[in-house]
Ligand code: 2AM
């Protein structure tokens with residue numbers, strides 16, 4: 001059994017097409033032309049190439065849809081009802097260093113709510129997809145969050161601080177606080193895959209500050225449809241594309257939230 005709707009078929013087809021050039025680029029990593037966007041934030045020709053293929057494929061089907069992307073900004077700005085949220089390579093730093101932990105992430109948003117999403121790691125050939133009301137899948141199998149009940153037994157994943165972060169100390173003290181109260185913490189460098197791994201039960205929870213919407217849009221529906229819980233903390237209403245996220249198997253959600261919100265880490 002697998003998810004089989006026109007929307008999911010469209011996104012997965014676009015992912016498969018884009019991933020062919022992405023896999024080629026990954027194989028030729030030394031030859032990639034790399035330019036710096038800012039400290040610790042690289043943008044490669046592979047990002048732009050992948051994004052162009054995705055946009056072209058999605059636009060063929062729905063030329064009028066809004067598109068929010070990492071590299072090209074916002075397309076069809078006036079359409080806020082139907083939007084694609086695209087990250088062509090989530091885990092760019094891994095990609096550029098030849099580490100096979102990166103993914104294409106595409107979310108579909110309707111009237112402000114994510115309705116479907118796909119996260120695809122082309123190297124592992126792992127396609128995570130979910131659609132509202134129809135469950136979450138890894139390739140052809142249904143996935144579910146873990147059943148872990150106690151925070152002290154939990155394996156948690158996180159990311160950041162990004163190179164240019166102005167709140168590094170805060171993030172590190174948060175990390176210490178969580179680390180002291182859980183089984184262990186991991187850091188893999190792709191927000192999209194971190195969330196997907198919570199959705200399929202590999203991790204029990206995930207939190208990260210200073211993300212962009214496209215890093216985690218597809219992950220939102222994946223977690224929900226896999227039976228987990230996702231929310232955001234310390235939102236800045238003036239910056240709707242900036243996100244601090246907490247996503248868990250739902251059992252440990254409040255406890256992880258408390259560890260992050262502890263006053264003594266301010
Ligand atoms: P990227 O690879 O698409 O840039 C790593 O912890 C995660 O944070 C990745 O999902 C990465 O996305 C994201 N990330 C890296 N630098 C970032 C930045 N400057 N702002 C927001 N997110 C960033």
Ligand code: CA
Nearest residue numbers: 087090091215
């Ligand atoms: Ca990203």
